[in-house]
Structures are given as structure tokens and as C-alpha cells.
Amino acid sequence: MSNYKETAQQVIDNIGGKGNVNNAWHCVTRLRFNLNDKNKANLDAIKKIPGVMGAQFSGDQFQVIIGNTVGDVFEEVEGIVGGGSGNGPQNSDEGIVSKIFDVISGIFTPVVPALAGTGLLKGFLALAVILGVSAESPTYLLLYGLSDAVLYFFPFLLAVSAAEKFKTSKYLAMAIAGGMMYPTYHAAAQAAFAAKLGGEAAPTVWKIFGAVPVPLVTYSSSVIPIIFAVLLLKYVNNWVKKWMPKSLNLMFTPMVALLIVFPIAMVIIGPAGTYAGNFVGDGIAWLFKVAGPLAGVVLGATFPLLVITGMHYSLLPIALTNLAKNGYENMIGPVNAVTNVAQSGAAFAVALRSKNANMKQIALSSGISASIGITEPAMYGVNLKLRRPFYAALAGGGIAGGFAIFMNTRSFGGGGMPGFLSIPAYINADDRMNVIWFIVALLISWVLSFIFTLILGFEDEVDQPVTAPAEASEPVEAGEKHRIFSPMNGQLVELKTVPDETFASELVGKGVAIQASDENVYSPVSGTVMMFPESKHAIGFLGDNGVEVLVHIGIDTVELGGEGFDLDLTQGQRVEKGQLLGKVDYNLIKEKGLSTVTMVIVTNTPNYFDVSPAQQDGVIFKEEEIIHII
Incomplete structure (x- = not known):
């Protein structure tokens, strides 16, 4: 838990603090933020945070890609920003399309787990009926009610998430959803629909306030009406608050707001939203009917590109x-599932072919995650990184998407996470081949992506050579080039007291900390510079005896982008013990509100029997031995 808290805190610190967070939520693998000032986000620093796989802006959203543990990290984020809600207006110059995608993502992402869980349950219940379980048994009826409830009462879930996104009352929003779903009206709407199908006379027209006719529309499982009703609620509620006396605000503001919004929702917004949703859905269905498998190929080959930008959630309302x-649902769901599995197949091919032990491990674990619908670890950590496997996955997913559409594979529930775990959602007692063709589509996607990756190949990452550790309990050879010396004059500080948990807990390695007394920085070993970032705040050395030493000057000084660091080094440069490397303006670092403590760490600590400070505290001078290695 401490690691999640540390990751969350560093993310918040590097997006400008909690005061810069207007809204925060998460999907399956990403933290998502609306920021008041996007210029405060330090992308480079965030990408280097332990536990973070990547970061990017997508329209109004700032997305931090975490992977499978995003839920744990978000719990800590919520604790920091206070429920993930706003701290002021957003300053955005994004276009209307980006704003729409941002709103859709913010509303639908929180309800995905409920859809996934109940959809998977509905699939298993269908399988149980095929295996002989009675559909009239109390157990089946109770569990089927649970599996169907989320979609049936979907307006309630959307009312909550839309209210959170639009920053209005969740309880008033649910009250509107309740009015739209109330049994009396719902029964009348169903009767009107049944009469229309049977060619019977239309039932008596409902009129509100005795004058305005109310169209009888069934809002069960609807999407668009409640979202626009909640959006209207936001503005009406705020308007009423402005003129309502404070002494009457608690009771009368909600009543007046509901009396304005609900009739408009039932007379205008609800019917119009229902017809618009049906029109869009019918249009997409027509496109797939006309283009057939070609539409599946195109969507399958481009779906991962939508995932990269986070725009894939814009397709969820259409599917629902x-x-x-x-x-x-026979369009979005099947294609989404096969493209996820394609990322898995490509990652497994990398795991088979790569000679890099670390890449093998990442590819194998992320390939398993992608097979059950969580693709970002495989996509960002493996396939996109190596490029050609990503192209192979696009090709495999495109071909499998065409096949899935050609065979008219259909999902009968939310489906869980799109991938192999969503198979139960495709089980149907009336069409038992449906699930078979879906499994075949998944296998086509996985196998083709695997084969294409092997054919295309990739530039493998080469393992860094590791010098064999010294014999246990034996000191390293005598001689100055095999010892670690102080890179500066100053005062020793216990490493566990530095205000950075990564260093204090020795996650990077064992070592010491120094509070410098002057601006000069010297080489602590004789060897080569193996790491020197553009920010110049840290230097990695490879000693002649294989000891790897990191000199990290200050904490969070990467934010300065090199300002205040007058160090002239290049990667691969030869240095000698005690060589002057340059100067650091510690006063500037203090003015920026950052810590000036310097950490000297042995980053390959596991190679040695023991790494310990030569002395615990006191004044230290350059070229004085500071770390003992056994």
C-alpha cells in the first residue's frame, strides 16, 4: 500500500498539486484527470515515477497509465485530492470533439466494472441453462435479476456518474432517473409500445399540468436521455440557488429545480434522446450491414489507436x-475483444523470441493481462515500445475483426473485460454456434498476431552486462579505484531521513546522503559516466571494479530542467576519482522550494554481501571514503 501511496503522491505533485485537479477518475488501467492548468503537468517526471507506464494528454484529459494496479493507486489519489472532484473551472482551448470524448469517458468509465461483472454473470447463467439448470428455479431467478439489473436500471448508474462529471447533485439526478423509471409510467410506456406492435389503438395520451402531452417512451437501459437531463439539472439548480433566499434554500431549491427539469426531460429531452440514440445505433448497424466484414477489418485494425488516445469509450454508448x-450487441464488443487478444498474441511472441530476461518477463505477464482485456501493459510496455509487434497486432486484430463481423458473433451481456473472459457473454441457448465462432475469432486474432510478430521480428533490447560480485565476505581489492569517495564537501545525513521514500527505503540501493557546504561536485569513483540526463540533476557512474554509483543532487530537481546545474558531462565519458565535474547553484534550488540533499547510492547493491556507510554522521570532505563494500 505504501508504494501505491507514493506513486499517487508523486503523480499529484507533478501535475501541479491537488489544487490543480478539477476532476479525477480512473478506468481499467489509467488515472484520468481534468486539470485547471495543463501547463503545470510535468510529463517527463511523471513517466519516470515508479509504477507509471506512461502519461499523455488526450483532449481535455490528462491520462497516467498505471496498469493492473490502477484501482489501488486511485484509492490513494482520492485520499489526496478529496473524492476526485473539482477545485475550480478548467482552462481549456480544446475543440468540441475533444470535450465530447472527455465527457463520455468521464461518465461511462466508472460504471464499466458493474457492466463487466453482471455481463459475465449473465453469460455463466446462460451456460448453466444449457447444462440443464432450470430457468424457473429461485436461485436462477435471483441471480438473473442481479445480472440484468445494471442494464435495466442503467439510467440510475449514469445519473450518478453524470452528476459527478457535471458537478451537480447526485441525489437530485437519481430522483430524475427514478421519475423516468417509475413503474406507473414505465408500464404505460410498455403498453403503448405493445399496442403499436399489435396494430391496436394507442392508449390515452398522458398530459402534464393537464396541457402538455408526454410521449410514452421506455427509458429502461437508455443512455442519452438521463445524461442530458442531468446536464440541464446542473444549470437549473445553480440558477435557482442564485435567487432563492438562503433560509429557504435547503428545501425549495431542489423542489423548484426538479419541477423545471423533470417536465422538460419527459417532454423534450427523453424522447429526443431516445430517438437520437436509436438513429445513431441504426446508422452504425446499417454501415456494418453494407460494408460487412470490411467494417470489422477497419475497426479491428484501428481500435488500438483509439485505446491509445482513450477515445474508445466514445463507442460505448453505441454498443449499449x-x-x-x-x-x-454484434459490432463494437466482438471487435474490441479480438483486438485485445491480438495485443496478447504479439506480446507472447516477444516473450518467446526476446533474449532480454526483463523483456521476457514483462511480455509474458502483460500478454496474460491482454488476453483478459487489460491491454495497456502489453501495448505500452512491449508492442509499441518495439514497434513491429504493434503493427502485427493491428493486422491480426483487423483480420479477426472482419471474421467476427462476417460470422455475426453477438454479445448478449456486458461481457466482462473484452477478451477470453468475455466468452460466457456470447453463450446463447438458441444459437449455440455463436460462442464457437467467437472463440474461433479470438484464436485467429491471437495466432495471427503471434505469427506476424515472429515474421516481422523486432530489435531486441540487449541485457546490460553485470560484473560478477565480489566473493562473499571478502573486501574488494585494495586501491583507490575500487573505493567510493565523497563527491562533495558537506555534512553527512542518514539516508532513511531524506524526504524521498524511494531513497529513504533503499529501493534504489544502499548508500549515504550529504548536505553540501559548497557548490563543487566531484567524481566519487574512477570509471565512466553511464547515465547523465538532460536535467543534469543525477549522474550514474560505472566504477572500474563494476560498482554502479548514482549521485542524485536534490529531490525533485528534475523539474528544473537543468537550471542551476553547471555540469559538463557526456554519457560514456571517462572520469577519475576526485575529478571536478562542475558546480551546482544550491541557492537556486532552495528558492524553488526543493530539497538540496544529495544521495550517493550503490545501485547494484544486490551484487554484494554488504554495502554500508563508512561513517554515520559528521562533516565529510571530498575524496574522503564514504561507503564500505564487502
């Missing part, structure tokens, strides 16, 4: 509308 209208 079709599922609610038809009882199944």
Missing part, C-alpha cells in the same frame, strides 16, 4: 444502445 434495443 444496441444491446438495450436488440438484446444483443
